[in-house]
Amino acid sequence: xxxxxxxxxxxxxxxxxxxxxxxxxxxxxxxxxxxxxxxxxxxxxxxxxxxxxxxxxxxxxxxxx
Numbered sequence: 001x002x003x004x005x006x007x008x009x010x011x012x013x014x015x016x017x018x019x020x021x022x023x024x025x026x027x028x029x030x031x032x033x034x035x036x037x038x039x040x041x042x043x044x045x046x047x048x049x050x051x052x053x054x055x056x057x058x059x060x061x062x063x064x065x
Contacts, residue, residue, distance in 0.1 A: 008049060008052075009053075011049060012046060012050060012053070015042050015045055015049070016046060018038075019039055019042040019043060019046065022035045022036075022042060023035075
């Protein structure tokens with residue numbers, strides 16, 4: 001039995017959880033840089049999702065269509 005698709009709010013929350021995990025410190029410079037870059041990318045994704053969640057022109061648009 002498959003799970004239902006995630007809502008935009010659930011995706012936002014998931015991105016937030018991942019962002020919190022990326023606040024850890026890396027043991028090496030490469031690891032630290034990777035975590036900082038991932039954190040920045042997750043923040044951008046979260047911001048874009050939030051902006052689009054509030055856009056009335058996008059209401060009802062289904063990516064699966």
